[in-house]
Amino acid sequence: MGNESDVRDRLMTILSGMLEKPPEYTPGADIFEDFGLDSLDQIEFLYSIEQAFGVKIADETFEEQGLREFDRLVAHLVEHQRLAS
Amino acid sequence: MRHEVQSDLPKLGHRDYIQGGSIFNDFLDISDQLFAPEWLDGAVITSFKLQRESFGNGRIIIADTGLEDVDANAAMIAKSPSRTVYAYYIDDGRPARREPYDEESFYQAVHVGTGVDGEFRFPRGRPRGDFVRAVVGANKRVHQKTDRFGAPLTHIQFLYLKGLDARCLRRSRDEYRVVIANVSVQDRGSEIWTINRVAVSSEGFSSEFRICYRGTKDTQ
Numbered sequence: 001m002g003n004e005s006d007v008r009d010r011l012m013t014i015l016s017g018m019l020e021k022p023p024e025y026t027p028g029a030d031i032f033e034d035f036g037l038d039s040l041d042q043i044e045f046l047y048s049i050e051q052a053f054g055v056k057i058a059d060e061t062f063e064e065q066g067l068r069e070f071d072r073l074v075a076h077l078v079e080h081q082r083l084a085s
Numbered sequence: 086m087r088h089e090v091q092s093d094l095p096k097l098g099h100r101d102y103i104q105g106g107s108i109f110n111d112f113l114d115i116s117d118q119l120f121a122p123e124w125l126d127g128a129v130i131t132s133f134k135l136q137r138e139s140f141g142n143g144r145i146i147i148a149d150t151g152l153e154d155v156d157a158n159a160a161m162i163a164k165s166p167s168r169t170v171y172a173y174y175i176d177d178g179r180p181a182r183r184e185p186y187d188e189e190s191f192y193q194a195v196h197v198g199t200g201v202d203g204e205f206r207f208p209r210g211r212p213r214g215d216f217v218r219a220v221v222g223a224n225k226r227v228h229q230k231t232d233r234f235g236a237p238l239t240h241i242q243f244l245y246l247k248g249l250d251a252r253c254l255r256r257s258r259d260e261y262r263v264v265i266a267n268v269s270v271q272d273r274g275s276e277i278w279t280i281n282r283v284a285v286s287s288e289g290f291s292s293e294f295r296i297c298y299r300g301t302k303d304t305q
Contacts, residue, residue, distance in 0.1 A: 020131075020151060020162065040134050040245055043278045043297060047269045059271050059278075 007053075007077045011070070014048045029070045055080045086149040088119055092142045092174065095184035103139040103181055105243050106218035108159045112172035113213070113254070115147055120168065128165030130249035130294075135159050138242070143177035163251070195223045201267035201279055203227040206260055213254040217246075220263065220283055220296065227265055227281075228300050234277055238300030244278075250285075250292040259287035268295070275302055 015035060016022045023035040031037055037045060042059070050056050055077065057067065067073040094103045094111060112133075116124060139158045146155065148171045151162070157173040164170075195205040205223050207216060221243045228241045253261070262285070269280040277300050284293045 038136070040136065040297070043269070043271050043280060044245070044247065044295075046271065047280050047295075050269060059273050 003081060004074060004078050007074050007081070010052055011049075011074065011077070014045065014052060018045065018048070025070065027071065030068050031070055031073070032068055035070070049077070053077055053080070054084075086147075087152070088115075088147045090115060090145050091179075092145050094139070094142055094181055096181045097184055098186035101140065103141075103176075104218065104221070105133075105135045105159065106214070106221050108135075108139065108174045109133055109161065109217050110214040111145060112147070112161045112174070115145055116163070116170050116172065119147060120170070124165055124167060124170070125163075125251045125254065126165065126167075128163050128251040130246070130251060131162040131164055132245060132247050133159070133161040133249070134245040135243060137176075139174065139176040140178075140181075141176050142179040142181050143175045146173045146175070147171070148173075165251070195226050197227050197230040199230075199232050201227055201231045201233055201270075201281065202265055203230075204262070204264045207263055207285075209258060209260045216254055216261075217249075220246075223263065224265055224281055224283070224296055224298060228279070228298055233270075234272075234302060236302040236304050238277060239303045241298060241300040244297040244299055246283075246294055246296045249294040252290065253285050253292055253294075259290075262286050275304075276300065277302065 012022065018041055019036060026034065029035060046057050046062065062068065065072065065076065067076055092111060094107050096102065097104055097107065135158070137158045146152065149168065151171050152173060155173045155175065158176045159174040161172040162169065195203045197203040203223060203226065205219070207219055224243065225241050228238050231238070264284040266282050267279055268282045271278040279298050281296050282293055283296055285291065
């Protein structure tokens with residue numbers, strides 16, 4: 001749980017920086033539709049994740065695994081960290 | 086505060102579109118008129134994005150808060166200790182005059198590597214308007230020359246830059262060394278999206294920012 005909370009906080013920090021304000025989280029929130037990232041932001045967001053978490057997420061993985069949904073993205077990164085430890 | 090002006094952006098040289106560098110420079114020039122040039126002291130261009138290519142003239146809006154009701158072709162956010170500036174360009178389709186351009190001979194001499202990387206020298210004393218044009222042009226060249234993706238890239242487009250220290254835009258007393266290195270690639274099938282790190286240095290000064298491009302693989 002601590003790890004999930006940490007991942008969530010770090011993602012929120014990245015998103016706050018990109019959006020110039022903290023995103024308004026609701027369960028099931030879509031990073032693009034609900035938080036307001038645009039299509040150009042996607043590559044920057046994935047790059048920021050790569051820098052912060054050491055994991056490269058391909059565009060197609062992002063779409064196919066539904067990682068636009070914030071909670072799924074958190075779970076994906078938590079799982080990656082668990083496997084890497 | 087919301088200040089709106091009609092743009093008078095040129096198409097430079099042989100281009101059939103308006104260069105992002107021209108829009109960027111107009112954003113800065115209009116902000117200078119509104120706030121006095123000192124507004125750039127200590128500023129960082131947080132982001133400059135080209136959402137869509139522009140083929141005509143239109144409106145430039147400068148504001149002190151982000152505008153969510155604007156469907157802009159290009160947008161900039163710049164933060165300085167004194168203020169945050171939001172700038173937007175909306176192409177209305179008004180014809181653009183054509184303006185000769187010397188085709189940036191100063192960065193044609195770019196040293197190009199094979200991995201979306203390269204280096205060039207930005208001469209001392211050139212106006213700030215040439216800096217972003219040179220960086221954008223040199224990055225385009227390294228994308229044209231790379232053999233990293235198994236096929237040449239065509240339709241190479243500048244998409245955005247992030248984190249540009251405004252000191253890079255001051256008319257420099259020294260020559261800048263500008264080094265371009267790729268830090269991320271997203272392969273989207275027929276398209277490649279890249280993020281490059283641009284390192285700028287001169288005597289007693291160094292800074293880095295990121296720039297993003299899209300290119301289409303030419304598989305024919």
